Amino acid sequence: xxxxxxxxxxxxxxxxxxxxxxxxxxxxxxxxxxxxxxxxxxxxxxxxxxxxxxxxxxxxxxxxxxxxxxxxxxxxxxxxxxxxxxxxxxxxxxxxxxxxxxxxxxxxxxxxxx
Amino acid sequence: xxxxxxxxxxxxxxxxxxxxxxxxxxxxxxxxxxxxxxxxxxxxxxxxxxxxxxxxxxxxxxxxxxxxxxxxxxxxxxxxxxxxxxxxxxxxxxxxxxxxxxxxxxxxxxxx
Numbered sequence: 001x002x003x004x005x006x007x008x009x010x011x012x013x014x015x016x017x018x019x020x021x022x023x024x025x026x027x028x029x030x031x032x033x034x035x036x037x038x039x040x041x042x043x044x045x046x047x048x049x050x051x052x053x054x055x056x057x058x059x060x061x062x063x064x065x066x067x068x069x070x071x072x073x074x075x076x077x078x079x080x081x082x083x084x085x086x087x088x089x090x091x092x093x094x095x096x097x098x099x100x101x102x103x104x105x106x107x108x109x110x111x112x113x114x
Numbered sequence: 115x116x117x118x119x120x121x122x123x124x125x126x127x128x129x130x131x132x133x134x135x136x137x138x139x140x141x142x143x144x145x146x147x148x149x150x151x152x153x154x155x156x157x158x159x160x161x162x163x164x165x166x167x168x169x170x171x172x173x174x175x176x177x178x179x180x181x182x183x184x185x186x187x188x189x190x191x192x193x194x195x196x197x198x199x200x201x202x203x204x205x206x207x208x209x210x211x212x213x214x215x216x217x218x219x220x221x222x223x224x225x226x
Contacts, residue, residue: 042216099207
């Protein structure tokens with residue numbers, strides 16, 4: 001297993017609510033990327049944080065936001081939850097922001113929106 | 115928008131069989147190609163990161179090749195074992211070289 005942890009493991013929320021997912025990166029890694037995996041799809045890039053700043057964003061609305069802390073752990077916040085937000089959310093940490101670096105994934109948070 | 119395609123979608127082999135999967139990706143603005151092995155309820159495990167045309171990498175019974183000019187990569191498993199049962203994902207770097215664009219994966223099932 002990688003040194004990347006995510007919490008919580010599972011979460012059930014109601015449409016319209018807000019949720020915060022957390023990710024602890026592997027020691028020494030300054031970059032965290034977040035991905036959403038919907039059923040039957042490959043993981044889709046949400047955004048990346050490099051040294052506490054957003055460094056790239058995928059095709060997700062502004063109600064998906066994030067933070068990276070000085071210890072390089074990260075949060076993903078989703079406001080005004082919709083049914084389609086039900087998915088597995090993965091975070092990955094790496095030594096740098098380029099895709100040539102190996103990315104170490106956590107086990108994910110399963111979010112269900114009812 | 116990049117599209118990464120993987121085939122086959124699923125595969126069932128007998129223990130001892132050798133097998134291979136294909137990953138195709140746009141060949142323009144290539145940065146890197148990643149292969150992951152993902153068992154249910156676990157974290158995706160990085161197998162290989164390849165950046166150069168003609169790259170060949172090997173880890174035990176698993177190997178991968180890369181052709182960036184034509185936009186494909188092959189993953190080979192020699193002498194499949196039941197513990198190789200997993201979903202194998204490939205991902206290519208996006209136009210900015212920042213994000214990974216994933217395929218939908220190939221699910222391998224190995225029977226003993």
